[in-house]
Amino acid sequence: MSQSEGAEVKLDTSDVDKWIGKPVVFAEFWDECSATDIRRWVQALDYANPIHWDEQFAKESKFGGLVAPQSFTVAMDYGHGCHPACVGKVPGTHLIFAGEEWWFYGTPVRPGDKLTQERRFDGYSVTDTAFAGPTMFARGDTLHRNQHGALVAKERATAIRYLVEEANKRGTYGKEKRAPKKWTKDELAEIHKLRHEWILSNREGKSPRYEDVKVGDKLPRRVVGPHSVVSFANECRAHKQNIWGTWRWNVPDGVYDPAKEDAGFGADMTYDHEARKVDPRMGDGLYHGPSSGHINQEKAENIGMGGAYGYGASMNAWFLDTIAYWAGHDGYIWHSKTQFRSPAFEGDVTFIDAEVVDKIEQGPNGFPLVQVQLKMTTQNGDTILTGKAEVQLPN
Known part of the structure; x- marks a missing residue:
């Protein structure tokens, strides 16, 4: 979207309004999970928990075979989870992920399962940001069933x-700031x-007991990268x-799906x-x-991104996997919410630090829960993600 010198920068959201509250994005996988x-998934996300990749270890565990991490749910979805938050044409724009909130229902994913999704565009707000001026924060919901x-x-x-032009003009992530670090x-x-110390920190999957966990307890530090x-x-x-x-498009009869329409991105x-x-x-x-x-x-x-950069879905997976590894085989994440502050850029490493910040005697599901707060930072100390999760541990 071209803006004349001195003109007010505007974001045209008129084509988005008609989709608020409506079902969208009818894409479905052909095959079950293998x-x-x-x-x-765990190889790409550098999550070395053996119940997810080591057949013999998994068979001897309580699961009796390979089981997917909770983070894997998004890998069985179309659009990295964010597509229902991107419907309608907003001219001259691009998209990056801003955060995820997950509710889990106690149903694990195993080889042979096939997930289907219901997707809905929830709505949006527009906020002025230093990154690109008027910026849309759009929300999309996805329900997963087996x-x-x-x-x-x-x-x-x-x-x-x-707005791409405005982001380039402001240069928050300009290429002159984004030369990948060379590591000695x-x-x-x-x-x-x-990294190796973190892998060894709970490779056997032992779960801390709820009564033994204290507010202020820190999880083992994890690193991902470079x-x-x-x-x-x-x-x-x-x-x-x-x-x-x-995958295929599987649009119900009589329903219009905006998923394949021009979103206003560059050609x-x-x-x-x-x-x-x-x-x-x-x-x-x-x-x-x-x-x-x-x-x-x-x-x-x-x-306006200045160089190769990582995926929001990956950062959220690192978040879930880090907490799940500490929680062990008898732990379970019921709810999590993250905010993405910046992408993980080429050449950077991500340090992951977390601690227990609350103990809840009776959560929404009737179980005692611990609340874990997590932060991801770069080697320069810049924060790229913050989030919290509610985790069930054995009594």
């Missing part, structure tokens, strides 16, 4: 839709040491939707749904489409 889907109709989870995703051998050795174009590509391909031919950042019928690269999000800026520096610079 053990390889789960293994691919093949038996059992509730697995509900997600509320918040997406930021911003000694620095990498320290990162790998911390992030790279390779790690971003692996994360992208761990989402089942980004594998060629895995090189938009899926070509007709071309993808012959060349699947044109709709896989990595080579072509709105996610391609994550690994393509030029495209990232064109949308």
Whole structure:
């Protein structure tokens, strides 16, 4: 959207209003979840919990076989979870993830399960931001059920839709600020040491007892990274939707779905749904489409991001996985909410620190819960995510 010098910067949301409260995005996977889907997910997210990838270990555990982490639910969804927060055309814009809220219902995902979704556009607000001026914060809800109709989870995703020209003009993430850090051998050795210590911190999956946990208890520190174009590509391909031919449009008779409409993104950042019928690269999000800026520096610079950058869905998965690892095999996350402050950029590492901030004698489900607060920071101390989760632990 071109703005003349001195003119008021405006965000045209008129095409979005008609979708508020309506069901949207009728995409569905053809196939059920496989053990390889789960293994691919935890490998890409660097989550080395053996109940999710080690067949022998999992068989000898209480689960009797591989089970997916709670974070995996989003990998069985179309659009990285944020698509129902991005409907309607807002000219001259792009999108980044702003946060996620999840409610889980006690139903694990295992190999052989097939999830289906109901998606709804909840609404939006417009706020002036330093990043891009008038910015839309849009909300979309997704309800996940398995093949038996059992509730697995509900997600509320918040997406930021911003004016690309204004973001480039303000240069919050300008390329001159985004040169990837070069890590020394000694620095990498320290990162790998911390990573290994975290893996060993609860590899057996022992759960702390509710009565033994105290407010102020800190979880073992975790590190993810250094992030790279390779790690971003692996994360992208761990989402089942980004594998060629895995899903179809399944719009009910008499229902109109805005999911395939022009969202107002640049031409090189938009899926070509007709071309993808012959060349699947044109709709896989990595080579072509709105996610391609994550690994393509030029495209990232064109949308105000300054360089290759990571996925909000990955940060939320690191959040859930970190807490779940501490909670062990008998722990369970019933609710979580995160806010994304900044993407994880190429060359950065993400340090993950968490602590118990409250104990709830009786939560909404009747169980005692502990509340865990988590923060992610870069090697420079910049905060990229904050969030809280309510976790059930054994008595």
